[in-house]
Amino acid sequence: xxxVKVYVTLKENVLDPQGSAVEHALHSLGYQAVSHVRIxxxxxxxxxxxxxxMDETIKxxxxxxxxxxxxxxxxxxxxxxxxx
Amino acid sequence: xxxVKVYVTLKENVLDPQGSAVEHALHSLGYQAVSHVRIxxxxxxxxxxxxxxMDETIKxxxxxxxxxxxxxxxxxxxxxxxxx
Numbered sequence: 001x002x003x004v005k006v007y008v009t010l011k012e013n014v015l016d017p018q019g020s021a022v023e024h025a026l027h028s029l030g031y032q033a034v035s036h037v038r039i040x041x042x043x044x045x046x047x048x049x050x051x052x053x054m055d056e057t058i059k060x061x062x063x064x065x066x067x068x069x070x071x072x073x074x075x076x077x078x079x080x081x082x083x084x
Numbered sequence: 085x086x087x088v089k090v091y092v093t094l095k096e097n098v099l100d101p102q103g104s105a106v107e108h109a110l111h112s113l114g115y116q117a118v119s120h121v122r123i124x125x126x127x128x129x130x131x132x133x134x135x136x137x138m139d140e141t142i143k144x145x146x147x148x149x150x151x152x153x154x155x156x157x158x159x160x161x162x163x164x165x166x167x168x
Contacts (some may be wrong), residue, residue, distance in 0.1 A: 029148060040127070
């Protein structure tokens, strides 16, 4: 099995109310040095190494299930081999 | 300003119903090669470089606001300098 890390972020021009809320919370606790908070998703999964065309499979999964390509971008890393 | 990336993940022994739901969805679409899906958060923020003790400040923010230390772990990366 290989560990795969997927990062999903809102596209730049999409509003992020959750990020704004977190930014306000940080400011009100005194962390004025922070700005441009954007919140996305981080996913870890294991993928069987014997799968055909791992790269293509992961892209498909990202586009169909793990992200919403209308408003989100994704990147992924295929990481180390791990025993299940 | 420096770009900071924060990764928040559920601790290993904490159940992840959202991850299970995504895993089921992937299996039902035919992606049987996938297992152990865990879902976390990925946050990007800018932090003023002139802040005192940036490392300590980010840790504090992670523990107070960005994660729930009872059930979540966090890691962060202090990245490149960006113009606002």
